[in-house]
Amino acid sequence: MKAIPADRSFIVWVGAALALVALMALPLGWLAWVSVSSAAGPTLAHYLAVFTEPRLQKALWNTVVMALWVGLAAIAIGAPLAWLTARTDIPGKRVIRGLVLASFVTPPFLGAFAWVMLAGPNAGFLNKAWRAVTGFEDPLVNIFSMPGLIFVVAIYTFPYVYVMIANTLELIASDLEEAAAILGGSRAWVAVTITLPMVAPAILSGFILAVLQALALFGSPAILAMPAGFHTITTQIWSFFQYPPKVELAAAFSIPLLLATALLLQFQKMLLGRRGYAAVAGKSGQRRTIPLGAWKYPALAGALLVMACAIFLPYSVLAKAAFVRAWAQPLTWDNITVANWSFTFFEYSATQSAVLNTLELGVMTATVGAVLAALLAYIANRKIIAGHQVLGFLALAPVVIPGVVLAVGLFIAYTRPPFVLYGTLWIMFVAYVTKEMPIGYSQSDTTFKGIHPELEEAARGLGAGRLRVLREITGPLARAGVIATWCFIFIGVIRELSASIILFTPATKVMSVVIFDLKEEGQFGAISVLGLFMLAMTFATVVLVQAVLGRDFMGARD
Amino acid sequence: MPRRRFVTLAVVFGCVALLASTASAQDARLEAAKKEGKVVWYTSLALPSAEKVAKLFEQAHPGVKVEVHRTGSQRVLQRLMQELGANIRNADVVHTSDAGHFVLLKEKKLLMKYTPAGVDRFPAGFKDRDGYHYGLRATVSVIAYNSKAVSAAEAPKTWKDLLDPRWKGKLVTAHPGYSGIIATHVLALANLYGWDHLKQLAQNRLMLVQSAADPPGVVASGERPVAVNGAEYTFYKTKKKGNPLEIVYPKEGVPLIVSPSAITAFAPHPTSAKLFTDFTFSREVQQVLADSEGLYTGHPEVTYPTDKPKLSELRLLTVEAEELEKRNEEIKKRFVEFFGA
Secondary structure, three states: OOOOOHHHHHHHHHHHHHHHHHHHHHHHHHHHHHHHEEOOEEOOHHHHHHHHOHHHHHHHHHHHHHHHHHHHHHHHHHHHHHHHHHHEOOOOHHHHHHHHHHHHHOOHHHHHHHHHHHHOOOOOHHHHHHHHHHOOOOOOOOOOOHHHHHHHHHHOOHHHHHHHHHHHHOOOOOHHHHHHHHOOOOHHHHHHHHHHHHHHHHHHHHHHHHHHHHHHOOHHHHHHOHHHOOOOHHHHHHHOOOOOOOHHHHHHHHHHHHHHHHHHHHHHHHHHHOOOOHHHHOOOOOOOOEOOHHHHHHHHHHHHHHHHHHHHHHHHHHHHHHOEOOOOOOOOOOOEOOHHHHHHHHHOHHHHHHHHHHHHHHHHHHHHHHHHHHHHHHHHHOOOOOOHHHHHHHHHHHHHOOHHHHHHHHHHHOOOOOOOOOOOHHHHHHHHHHHHHHHHHHHHHHHHHOOOHHHHHHHHHOOOOHHHHHHHHHHHHHHHHHHHHHHHHHHHHHOOOOOHHHHOOHHHOOHHHHHHHHHHHOOHHHHHHHHHHHHHHHHHHHHHHHHHHOOOOOOOOO | OHHHHHHHHHHHHHHHHHHHHHHHHHHHHHHHHHHHOEEEEEEOOOHHHHHHHHHHHHHHOOOOEEEEEEOOHHHHHHHHHHHHHOOOOOOOEEEOOOHHHHHHHHHOOOEOOOOOOOHHHOOHHHEOOOOOOEEEEEEEEOEEEEOOOOOOOOOOOOOHHHHOHHHOOOEEEOOOOOOHHHHHHHHHHHHHHOHHHHHHHHOOOOEEOOOOOOHHHHHHHOOOOEEOOOEHHHHHHHHHOOOOEEEEOOOOOEEEEEEEEEEEOOOOOHHHHHHHHHHHOOHHHHHHHHHOOOOEOOOOOOOOOOOOOOHHHOOEEOOOHHHHHHOHHHHHHHHHHHHOO
């Protein structure tokens, strides 16, 4: 590699430094500062207030309980499913993968909302059916409870575990397992003693990802926990903003969430860093399919049950609620109506501007994010400037900041001079770019790792300049990857709620916020309509990625 | 004779001139409003009702749009104050069901002094002494039950009945941290029975929803058979739609909520804001609020549906706006302490 003139790398560094300051240092700096400042000078009073108040301690504890159980439940669902689709002859693998993907992209707050209609203790369809069949008085499930919350969060979080494990299993050859089988190990014994240890790091790291997701979630606890009379950290932080706002308490309460996330990620990194299993490294060996025999259909039934909970039931109930006057009443002719649709799109004046704002932010964030991520990944992969590793680290760093915490920081930083971004779409743009950068970067990183530098070097050897090489060689090769990154970010933005709920103003509402507003008023029909609309946008984007990549986007990354 | 004729003529003339001048003043105002193009309305009126009022205004004033931002009273205040904190002046007309908000806003000099046409005939409870805000509508907070799940004989009749353990797990309440109606309700009942009443009520493990417009949906769906509070007009509308729902007006009294409306001191569209405010206080709109939305109003000429009690037939529990403002935090804090969130 030729050393690049110092002036050019200087520009990159200045740009990166500025972006870093605007996106992370400023909000987190303000967050930390506000959490310890008072009119009388520095103080720990806010921390004291937050951590000695029993109500808030309870919110902390609830969050820990919820997140850990979600992690375990996600393994319980995700690991067997991953093994079944990666290793066995279970029928309908493609369909199952497709459904896991669908659960992956379903906005969790929509799932939670749908489950209110499915498993509300009295009016929920499942409980009504249960009573009708068994004659019992007690409900089968009460969704407004800690177990209910854990369940609903888990069915939309298990894909994180699934992806980690399925991708690892696809990299493990079957030799060891076969050797064990030949030596007389039963199928279950082999799975427990050979396969399990090899995927253990993947399971753990899937667990950590699932826990992180659960920690950062706002919508599901707001919909399921608050009606039951309990808070989690995120909903509690959000309610600190009620008038008169207690931003300093929100800041102090954000710090443990930030620390917990950072620690967990550090732990995950340690785990993955140690993954020195020779058996996992190569793609050489063969992977043989394990016949399930008599277990084939029970296994399929199990997989479909999971999918019924995550997809079929919630989507059906949303579809029903979108077309009826009263969601809890049967589907009779005089209950059916299109009034929800005309109300949502033509009478409710917030809808149109929210859809436009969402699209605008989605396109803007995805475009800027994908280009920026591609640029950073390119620089880091081709080692173009000194200190390129640092860029990669910075791009991945926001992953430790939960959406709510980021939003509190941005709110404090950008409601005061010199940068008053609050009240504009820009503050949300900043939040979204920051939030999506890690996923965009890792996606782009994969893309550029897949493009061998030899081609570029050959072109440069023939006398082409760096820009021409980028335009004629690297660009076309990276196009599919960049488009996929774009779609990833777009999907992430249109469903974003936890940061938006703190950063929006009435003039800058986005769809997720409108749905939340409608939820607070109990407008089930309109929520379902908007929810279906959001799902349609999401799936259209997913289809686009599949077409561009030629595979589903959970696929093994190199 | 000619003299009398002259007088008559003069009177007729005078009237015509007066009418013409007010008409042209009206026209000039409409033109100015059209130039502004819209009025931004921060409102806690239940969404379908708010959109209906907006549509009526737009039909009567083509060229002037109404931007409805509907959320709970407490959120309206929160959003307004957050915006002002960042120097954003977006709202023209503010309307919530927490009278205390208007004490606060007036004190902070955030309201414009404006008297909507015709409100001088409204009762005293609808008028601010200093002329900054006027009650656009009123409702009461009531008990309601699902008549399929609960028979009329079993149904709770008084606020005290709700404390009976047999209602455990069967009640729903809206939230004073969201709704001004519920904040008023909680204070009115605390004044009547003390905080202990609320504490005991919480023993029955209530489902918590946010908006005072939400309990009707919860009760109609059967998710909880009884609502311990909620906006009567939304219960009434839900019942009229054919849902199995009955309203109870406890005879110890029902909290009365008069929801003020005011123009902001910084209104970016002041002419449209005045036009809109006059319109919403006009007899036509007030009658619509009474007829199709089930609300009470301060307008003396408005008539009410015969299938619901008149305000004068009810024993009303009122709360002073100043007290509501002063104790806002206490109300929310107590509620969260008792009910958990």
